[in-house]
Amino acid sequence: MAKQRHAARVLAPAGDEGLDMAAAGPPVDAASAHRPVVYATGTAGDVFLCHPFLVHAASWPHRGTTPRIITQPGIALLEPFALADRSTAYPVEAAILDAFAGQKAS
Template identity: 45%
Template sequence: MAISEDFVANGFVKIRAASDEVGLAAQALLWKQIGLTPDDPSGWTEPVRWAADLTGEGPFGQIINSPELARALDEVCGQGGWRKSGSCGNIPIRFPKVPPADDRGWHLDLNVMREDGSWAVSARSATLLILILFSEVGPDDAPTRIRVGSQRDSIAALGEGVHEHVPASRLVEAASAHRPLAHATGAPGEVYLVHPLTVHAAQEHLGTRPRFMAQTPVFLSAPLDPSADTPLARAVR
């Protein structure tokens, strides 16, 4: 299946944006940022540590600015339908063998800014979500859970309103409960393009090595219009 066909059918698609080596180079910088090492598990005492790429330099820039990612975004959003990101943004690092964080509910990411500057959830999303892998992520390594095709349930459940995050999460969780599951597994340097209305959730880490993954919003040039002639729009029809 082509990128656009996968995206329309499932609400997400995985691409190779950079090599394993580039992804692992970014991971090495993240270890330094959080002051821990891959060889000393005694320091892995929290279920989640947050890091960030705010500059888009080095291996982070090689991924976020890769021609492969740009081509995939063009195919999904349409030429000129998205705005270039300057960095990979927030990066939650999930650690194994510690009590899990209480952050594993089904949800949509905040995707629209109100006039007062606060963020909310709307079917007329202003963003697309990308998940950037900086480590090998297998079935036990806390891969993001994805409800396949749930973007179509979300647009019906949300209607025309603008919702607070928790009420919106409850709406889309209930509406998409019948959907099959997929898991965002993969290799360093791979990227998932996720429809802004695709319902997803974190999960407990049952593996042995920390999982490094960025959760990056890509801003759309205009709010999601379900009538538009793009895979992003066709995915909710």
């Protein structure tokens, strides 16, 4: 199961009110702690577009030989996820609905 599914399950009880990063971080980290670590590497100019529930961290210490820079600008949604009908959902919405369905089944 992908880490973002663990994040969705932690966030689900908060409903539309959601959780801020300080409240969500530790439970999401704990829920996904058993998952393997995967490193994303690239070259200058590479861009990674990630799922909004991706659990991530910067690697430290810097293990490379050249300077690096990272920025994490948010990408705003035009409207909230509907999370109502999987058959008409966008891929990210479908993944969130799948995570919620898995929660109910467990």
